[in-house]
């Protein structure tokens with residue numbers, strides 16, 4: 071089964087993160103891109119990034135050969151594109167278009183990789199790291215980034231905490247595969263071992279997530295990092311989206327065709343989604359009806375059906391509990407890094423093109439997470455796992471339609487106060 075994972079470019083050790091460090095430079099034909107990236111911060115400071123990009127010629131993507139080269143090309147082009155669009159100090163008049171020298175190869179590389187031409191979690195987290203000491207193991211204290219927009223250690227830390235989570239989170243993918251195998255062969259003992267592995271991985275994920283605060287300052291994040299990761303959908307600075315020159319041409323009225331995409335977020339992490347799916351945690355949009363009348367099987371009735379059932383249910387519930395802790399910690403991060411910052415800055419980005427919607431955007435984003443009901447409804451599972459519906463009802467209650475009930479459940483009075491101030 072592990073070799074099946076590799077068929078999908080998933081490593082049994084590092085999961086969705088490539089098991090060897092990403093390529094640091096493309097073959098020499100692509101030097102014009104690489105040289106621009108080398109000089110990215112100087113050009114931006116000099117107000118010459120956009121004009122330098124405009125002078126590039128369109129390079130052919132057919133010399134790209136390996137997957138690692140495609141990953142590197144995607145990172146380079148995404149960085150140049152987002153620097154072009156969101157870069158400070160440059161004139162803002164022509165940001166509604168991305169020149170063909172970036173747009174054309176970016177779309178080709180994205181098509182090859184099966185992703186959209188917009189900066190994403192894969193570019194800045196999965197394909198943007200190196201080992202400081204190559205002969206030492208993968209760990210947060212041996213990681214560095216290849217590229218940051220703001221040239222700040224805070225931005226590197228923001229990516230690397232997530233890179234570390236993806237890297238050791240790979241353990242969970244292998245454990246999920248053994249859990250599937252154990253279920254197929256009816257081997258409860260192996261299922262318990264797999265669930266324990268999943269649980270210990272989520273515990274590590276939560277501990278690492280908490281380390282975000284150590285070296286990524288919320289102020290720097292909000293004002294200097296986050297703006298570069300924005301996309302061009304629901305974006306008031308680019309209401310129509312962005313023209314990818316030389317790619318889409320014009321519509322029947324002769325007007326240029328625009329593209330709209332949302333920007334980068336760890337919400338795109340396949341690891342967290344895989345954990346949700348494996349543990350049967352479902353997400354519901356605001357106001358959606360979910361089945362709140364699940365019959366709770368009495369544990370006594372189900373216990374003893376199979377040897378080890380009690381332990382299995384206990385371990386499974388512990389996994390659910392750790393996922394709940396993950397979302398609680400994550401919400402605290404969102405509060406510190408977005409809500410409070412938006413409130414303090416009254417919607418103005420100090421180091422970036424000012425926009426008026428800062429607070430609205432933050433409100434919408436937080437509202438989106440807070441109203442995303444997390445449900446661990448095991449309708450598909452057989453009776454022995456149905457016992458866990460006790461837990462699922464508890465978790466369902468935390469979604470709610472407003473952030474406050476969630477926080478009340480978390481008993482986080484300080485944050486409740488902050489959020490109440492924010493909404494006033």
Ligand code: HEM
Pocket residue numbers: 228231232235279282286291334335336337338339342343397400403404407408435436438439
């Ligand atoms: C400074 C750090 C972080 C901030 C400010 C932040 C902020 C956000 C925001 C605003 C969203 C909702 C909007 C969207 O999906 O685009 C989101 C979603 C999400 N983020 Fe983060 N995030 C941070 C770090 C992380 C890390 C390290 C992870 C771990 C991999 C993570 C995992 C997720 C997931 C899985 C979602 C989707 C919602 C969910 O499944 O609960 N985030 N984040």
